[in-house]
Amino acid sequence: MTLSTSSAHISPSTAAVEDAIRAAADRREPLRIEGAGNWLDAGWPVTGTTPLSLADATGIVEYTPGDLTLTARAGTPLDEIARVTAAERQWLALDPFGPPTSTLGATIATASVGPLAHAFGTPRDNVLGLEAVTGDAEVVRTGGRVVKNVAGFDLTRLFTGSWGTLAVITEATVRLRALPEVEESWALIVDESPEELDALLTRLRFAPLEPLALELVSPSLASHLGVESGRVAALLVRLGGNEGSVRSQRELLRTLSRPVAAPHGVWHALRECEPERAAVARFSAPPSRMAHTWSAARNASGASTQTFVHASVGRGIARCILSVAESGAAERLVDAAARFDGTVIFERLPADLWPRTRSESATGESGTGRLARGIRSRFDPMNVLNPGILGEL
Amino acid sequence: MVHSVNRDRLAADLRDIVGERGVLARPSELLTYSSDGLPTYHKKPALAVFPHTRDQLVRTVRRLAAEGIPFVARGAGTGLSAGALAEGDAVVIGLNRLKQIISIDPVNRLALVEPGAVNVSLTRAASAYGLHYAPDPSSQTACTIGGNVAENSGGPHCLKYGVTLNHVVALTVILPSGEIVKLGNAEGESTGYDLLGAFIGSEGCFGIAMDVTVRLTRNPEAVRTLLADFTSIEDGARATSAIIASGIVPAAIEMMDGPTIRAVEASIYAAGYPADADAVLLIELDGLAAGMDADVALVERLCMEAGARTVRVARDEAERARLWQGRKKAFGAMGRIAPDLVVQDAVIPRTKLPDVLRTIHEIAEREGIQVCNVFHAGDGNLHPNISFDSRNADQSARVHRAMRAIMRACVEAGGTITGEHGVGLDKLEYMPLIFSDASLDAQCRLRDVFDPDRRANPGKVVPIHSCREWSLAPAARDRTRQEATA
Numbered sequence: 023m024t025l026s027t028s029s030a031h032i033s034p035s036t037a038a039v040e041d042a043i044r045a046a047a048d049r050r051e052p053l054r055i056e057g058a059g060n061w062l063d064a065g066w067p068v069t070g071t072t073p074l075s076l077a078d079a080t081g082i083v084e085y086t087p088g089d090l091t092l093t094a095r096a097g098t099p100l101d102e103i104a105r106v107t108a109a110e111r112q113w114l115a116l117d118p119f120g121p122p123t124s125t126l127g128a129t130i131a132t133a134s135v136g137p138l139a140h141a142f143g144t145p146r147d148n149v150l151g152l153e154a155v156t157g158d159a160e161v162v163r164t165g166g167r168v169v170k171n172v173a174g175f176d177l178t179r180l181f182t183g184s185w186g187t188l189a190v191i192t193e194a195t196v197r198l199r200a201l202p203e204v205e206e207s208w209a210l211i212v213d214e215s216p217e218e219l220d221a222l223l224t225r226l227r228f229a230p231l232e233p234l235a236l237e238l239v240s241p242s243l244a245s246h247l248g249v250e251s252g253r254v255a256a257l258l259v260r261l262g263g264n265e266g267s268v269r270s271q272r273e274l275l276r277t278l279s280r281p282v283a284a285p286h287g288v289w290h291a292l293r294e295c296e297p298e299r300a301a302v303a304r305f306s307a308p309p310s311r312m313a314h315t316w317s318a319a320r321n322a323s324g325a326s327t328q329t330f331v332h333a334s335v336g337r338g339i340a341r342c343i344l345s346v347a348e349s350g351a352a353e354r355l356v357d358a359a360a361r362f363d364g365t366v367i368f369e370r371l372p373a374d375l376w377p378r379t380r381s382e383s384a385t386g387e388s389g390t391g392r393l394a395r396g397i398r399s400r401f402d403p404m405n406v407l408n409p410g411i412l413g414e415l
Numbered sequence: 416m417v418h419s420v421n422r423d424r425l426a427a428d429l430r431d432i433v434g435e436r437g438v439l440a441r442p443s444e445l446l447t448y449s450s451d452g453l454p455t456y457h458k459k460p461a462l463a464v465f466p467h468t469r470d471q472l473v474r475t476v477r478r479l480a481a482e483g484i485p486f487v488a489r490g491a492g493t494g495l496s497a498g499a500l501a502e503g504d505a506v507v508i509g510l511n512r513l514k515q516i517i518s519i520d521p522v523n524r525l526a527l528v529e530p531g532a533v534n535v536s537l538t539r540a541a542s543a544y545g546l547h548y549a550p551d552p553s554s555q556t557a558c559t560i561g562g563n564v565a566e567n568s569g570g571p572h573c574l575k576y577g578v579t580l581n582h583v584v585a586l587t588v589i590l591p592s593g594e595i596v597k598l599g600n601a602e603g604e605s606t607g608y609d610l611l612g613a614f615i616g617s618e619g620c621f622g623i624a625m626d627v628t629v630r631l632t633r634n635p636e637a638v639r640t641l642l643a644d645f646t647s648i649e650d651g652a653r654a655t656s657a658i659i660a661s662g663i664v665p666a667a668i669e670m671m672d673g674p675t676i677r678a679v680e681a682s683i684y685a686a687g688y689p690a691d692a693d694a695v696l697l698i699e700l701d702g703l704a705a706g707m708d709a710d711v712a713l714v715e716r717l718c719m720e721a722g723a724r725t726v727r728v729a730r731d732e733a734e735r736a737r738l739w740q741g742r743k744k745a746f747g748a749m750g751r752i753a754p755d756l757v758v759q760d761a762v763i764p765r766t767k768l769p770d771v772l773r774t775i776h777e778i779a780e781r782e783g784i785q786v787c788n789v790f791h792a793g794d795g796n797l798h799p800n801i802s803f804d805s806r807n808a809d810q811s812a813r814v815h816r817a818m819r820a821i822m823r824a825c826v827e828a829g830g831t832i833t834g835e836h837g838v839g840l841d842k843l844e845y846m847p848l849i850f851s852d853a854s855l856d857a858q859c860r861l862r863d864v865f866d867p868d869r870r871a872n873p874g875k876v877v878p879i880h881s882c883r884e885w886s887l888a889p890a891a892r893d894r895t896r897q898e899a900t901a
Contacts, residue, residue, distance in 0.1 A: 088766035162854040168762040170834040175858040179612025200662025267706030306603030310522040365603030389596030396864035
């Protein structure tokens with residue numbers, strides 16, 4: 023299948039974004055940029071009030087399976103991309119936490135990732151080019167539609183993960199991969215004591231194993247996901263490749279532990295495990311310190327069964343999810359983050375707690391803070407794009 | 416041009432920082448630094464300065480900042496876009512003496528290196544731990560990690576492993592103003608804008624990397640190298656498309672056409688390629704040993720189905736190294752054909768390979784020139800090379816006309832103008848083919864944050880007229896005026 027339309031003209035939905043930004047700048051009414059709206063309750067102190075929805079900017083613009091690239095409008099849901107590419111035995115290897123209706127544009131704008139980042143990297147590694155409208159209503163194209171490109175300064179990387187504060191992404195070209203010939207997932211029972219965890223992760227690091235994802239889940243999360251681990255932590259291993267390679271990796275897992283088949287749909291369930299009202303933070307440090315990072319995140323979560331912790335062990339990142347229905351839980355998370363000797367990034371918090379979390383590096387008087395502010399003022403001079411979402415930039 | 420009195424004073428100041436032998440000022444000494452890997456361009460810098468330590472680098476940059484003097488950072492000078500050339504009042508800052516591999520962390524698979532560390536020396540140092548540095552430009556025995564960061568360099572194995580951008584986790588950068596900033600985070604996730612991503616590939620226009628933290632990659636358990644030979648370049652292109660579409664991700668798929676094969680085979684790098692073939696594919700598969708045989712068999716079958724005469728699997732490491740050496744030294748081998756060589760670096764969608772290669776052949780026939788194609792077929796990154804004699808004005812004109820026609824054909828096929836060599840000076844004129852005025856202006860805005868005076872590698876990457884706010888940068892404006900009247 024080849025879907026193709028000319029990319030030279032500006033599509034109506036891009037023109038609408040352009041108009042909305044121009045009007046917002048004229049009226050000094052900041053915009054709040056929305057994709058599927060899944061993250062709007064994350065509590066960020068965005069001062070933008072006028073919604074700018076990308077919900078109508080949907081559809082696949084170009085897909086040539088032989089090129090393993092796809093161009094789609096920003097509002098296209100990830101599950102639609104998954105459906106279309108699966109018909110060609112391909113996929114976009116990005117599985118951000120949240121509902122599958124999350125849009126391509128929001129995934130890129132927020133640089134959101136999931137377990138597959140272990141093997142396939144983050145949006146910055148998978149996005150080839152963008153169309154975006156800057157805060158002064160200029161339509162710009164970055165990168166291109168081919169898999170390798172160093173022409174010009176890299177606005178693709180700059181806009182990816184900029185939370186809509188520099189430009190509103192209206193279209194993106196992404197790299198696809200072939201779906202593995204064989205795929206299967208296993209759960210390994212894990213002893214969470216730092217020594218045992220360290221020993222297991224060290225063995226995994228040197229083993230002839232190339233998993234697609236390697237995600238440690240806390241006992242409560244394992245049980246929520248239906249993993250038969252008997253209320254202890256589990257390591258979910260997603261294997262993919264040809265028959266021979268998957269078979270040998272499966273055998274290898276048997277030498278490390280007693281793997282049980284992971285429940286069907288476990289990765290989807292993991293992506294959507296967040297309760298409706300949650301506080302979420304990611305703790306990260308070098309992977310060699312994973313056991314330490316894991317216990318910091320586990321301690322932050324407390325003993326409540328309403329809290330989940332999972333970690334991308336190859337990347338050294340633990341994600342802690344607390345239900346804010348439990349009083350004091352979110353405060354506990356913020357306090358634990360302050361004590362952690364690594365990096366903490368918050369995803370969701372009650373609005374009143376955000377001011378306590380801002381890291382100096384992003385907004386302070388440091389060189390990078392100054393560069394960030396300089397970039398912000400040049401790409402959104404009227405301060406109309408999601409102001410406040412990254413703090414006082 | 417800096418007045419000679421000022422130049423002498425500056426040279427003396429810089430000698431105070433880097434020592435007597437760390438500054439070159441005589442025209443004969445500067446000759447080496449007046450071109451890079453693309454010998455068709457020549458620009459003579461005012462001075463060349465070579466810091467031995469990061470502290471000397473900082474003092475050098477700050478000295479130049481205090482005087483408002485432009486500079487061009489240079490690694491090994493192997494670049495293929497005339498990106499490391501300086502002229503007029505600009506000073507070359509040579510980083511090749513800052514070549515220390517500061518530390519290797521085998522557990523987290525990270526290395527911290529100085530910018531002048533040679534690419535292959537990092538892989539050698541990492542090999543003690545069963546690790547390597549994945550991006551492997553053909554110039555890897557000479558090119559530096561700092562230069563790789565500036566150009567976002569690729570290499571044959573980037574098909575599977577990604578380019579420099581995907582392997583750098585943090586940088587310490589000295590901005591043109593002399594301020595030092597840390598970009599990225601080697602100890603966890605990064606927060607805020609991806610300034611690291613913006614810096615990588617900025618071709619020396621945003622500042623100088625003082626140290627680089629890179630990710631190391633585990634050596635694969637198994638490696639198989641295949642050589643498939645074809646009687647037409649289209650067949651080779653179809654085999655490439657079939658392999659990509661099959662879902663196998665080879666570490667590399669490299670193509671060489673007939674003229675390249677014969678140039679290599681006639682040189683000291685003769686690799687045993689069949690000299691009568693019109694194309695060969697050098698395909699490397701790596702990864703887990705289990706399942707490897709099945710992938711090798713599938714690749715062999717796909718090549719044969721696309722019309723390969725033979726597919727041969729290298730029997731041992733020596734044969735594998737020989738096959739690769741022919742590929743990596745192909746540029747050098749072309750030096751035998753004619754005194755001058757122009758190299759292109761366009762990338763096209765992979766399904767367009769057969770069409771575009773046919774078009775390139777037609778253009779070459781029409782202009783009566785010889786094109787040698789040696790390139791990264793797996794990611795559609797073409798390197799049409801044209802050998803010629805620049806003393807022959809008519810031939811030069813035909814070559815340059817052909818280059819422009821080839822570039823247009825690649826862009827019309829949905830491609831881009833450079834996949835790994837960078838824009839530099841060489842591809843400036845093509846930037847408007849792929850970017851609108853607004854898009855180019857947006858790139859200028861980003862540059863202006865890092866280098867408001869536009870003193871770092873001036874005149875490269877984005878054509879000057881594209882920058883709408885050009886008049887707001889007084890130092891740069893003065894320089895443009897000087898260039899206009901030079």
